[in-house]
Amino acid sequence: MRIAILSDFHLGYERFREDAFFQAEEALNKAAEMSDALIIPGDIFDNRAPKPDVIAEAINLFRNLSRREWKFRVSEFIGEGKIFTDLPIIAIPGTHERRAQEAADPVDILGLAGLVVDVSNATAVIQGNGERIAIRGIGGIADDRFKEVLEMENPVPIDGAFNIFMFHESIYEMLPFNEKFTKLSELPKGFDLYVSGHIHNRVEEKAHGKMLLIPGSTVLTQLKAGEQDGKGFFVFDTKTGKHEFVGINSRRFVLEKIDIMSIGKRSVVDYIQERLDAIIKSTGGKPVIRVVLDRKGNGQDVAEMEINDIPRRYAERAIVEISSSLVPEDAPASASLQERSGFENMSVKDYGIGVFLEKIKASGADVGSIGPVELLDLLGTEGPKDKIVKSALDRLVG
Numbered sequence: 001m002r003i004a005i006l007s008d009f010h011l012g013y014e015r016f017r018e019d020a021f022f023q024a025e026e027a028l029n030k031a032a033e034m035s036d037a038l039i040i041p042g043d044i045f046d047n048r049a050p051k052p053d054v055i056a057e058a059i060n061l062f063r064n065l066s067r068r069e070w071k072f073r074v075s076e077f078i079g080e081g082k083i084f085t086d087l088p089i090i091a092i093p094g095t096h097e098r099r100a101q102e103a104a105d106p107v108d109i110l111g112l113a114g115l116v117v118d119v120s121n122a123t124a125v126i127q128g129n130g131e132r133i134a135i136r137g138i139g140g141i142a143d144d145r146f147k148e149v150l151e152m153e154n155p156v157p158i159d160g161a162f163n164i165f166m167f168h169e170s171i172y173e174m175l176p177f178n179e180k181f182t183k184l185s186e187l188p189k190g191f192d193l194y195v196s197g198h199i200h201n202r203v204e205e206k207a208h209g210k211m212l213l214i215p216g217s218t219v220l221t222q223l224k225a226g227e228q229d230g231k232g233f234f235v236f237d238t239k240t241g242k243h244e245f246v247g248i249n250s251r252r253f254v255l256e257k258i259d260i261m262s263i264g265k266r267s268v269v270d271y272i273q274e275r276l277d278a279i280i281k282s283t284g285g286k287p288v289i290r291v292v293l294d295r296k297g298n299g300q301d302v303a304e305m306e307i308n309d310i311p312r313r314y315a316e317r318a319i320v321e322i323s324s325s326l327v328p329e330d331a332p333a334s335a336s337l338q339e340r341s342g343f344e345n346m347s348v349k350d351y352g353i354g355v356f357l358e359k360i361k362a363s364g365a366d367v368g369s370i371g372p373v374e375l376l377d378l379l380g381t382e383g384p385k386d387k388i389v390k391s392a393l394d395r396l397v398g
């Protein structure tokens with residue numbers, strides 16, 4: 001069976017709203033043409049409470065897929081929840097969609113509408129052609145709780161099937177700046193293929209000797225070095241064990257570092273524009289170009305006003321951002337370099353959670369079994385405030 005792995009569409013992402021939709025559409029349609037099943041490891045939506053028009057967009061996308069002639073269907077569902085379709089389109093919510101445990105998240109809506117099979121905490125089996133493919137999912141949760149949930153749920157493969165473990169989490173080997181992140185060796189054993197979302201650049205790794213595939217997002221979000229590769233998805237063939245990456249027509253991102261010292265006597269403005277022209281020519285379309293000026297040299301007379309005017313001048317052809325490198329003249333040891341790259345790699349939400357955790361720790365408050373991250377989620381739930389506070393208190397002291 002050919003399994004397509006697509007992730008992190010971020011439908012409704014404000015900055016590139018149209019890109020998010022059209023690139024997800026292209027990826028889904030292309031993947032459906034090429035494969036027998038689609039598995040989506042989280043962050044279909046950018047937000048846990050998407051606006052109605054974003055939900056409508058998503059329903060349109062998935063309804064088109066549901067009308068295709070799928071050769072194989074979901075034949076078994078083991079675990080929590082219910083399914084309302086047997087389409088071989090299997091998904092979990094990611095961290096962007098996460099809500100308090102009992103609350104419905106937007107992937108639940110797609111599940112209830114019979115457009116996807118939600119394996120947040122369940123296994124779906126697709127049967128056909130003498131093969132059984134079992135997909136065990138765990139929806140995105142806070143990084144500091146993942147190991148605990150793995151212990152509690154103890155996901156195990158099913159006998160006589162090709163077993164896929166699907167999750168949505170930070171992995172230490174890819175993001176080596178927080179000891180709490182799960183290490184490859186800590187993933188549950190015995191699966192034939194591991195699949196995750198969350199990381200927005202493409203990753204091909206091994207876990208317990210088997211492939212771990214992370215396709216990356218289908219839309220630009222973080223604008224960091226890893227997002228310079230084109231976007232797309234994986235197709236994995238369970239018969240041969242081989243996989244391929246299939247590109248989509250996505251807006252390109254280029255990170256251009258310019259060391260002002262190296263330009264010599266030439267005009268900085270001219271040099272930047274030459275680079276921009278060359279990049280636009282090579283990427284096609286209207287790329288996002290982030291220029292980082294390293295001003296360590298500082299000896300040059302830099303025409304600041306003219307530099308600041310470049311993005312406007314290129315507005316028709318590219319989305320240009322120009323900033324100065326934050327590396328101080330006497331850049332300190334590598335430890336703080338690591339810290340900086342850690343911060344670069346972190347989403348605003350993860351950073352916020354980190355701050356909340358520190359504050360709670362410092363206050364000495366005991367948040368017991370609920371854990372600070374779920375408490376934060378619960379307090380952020382929409383609804384009558386007295387009810388939310390009461391249920392938070394119940395979880396804290398009850």
Ligand SMILES: [Mn+2]
Nearest residue numbers: 008043094198
């Ligand atoms: Mn994401």
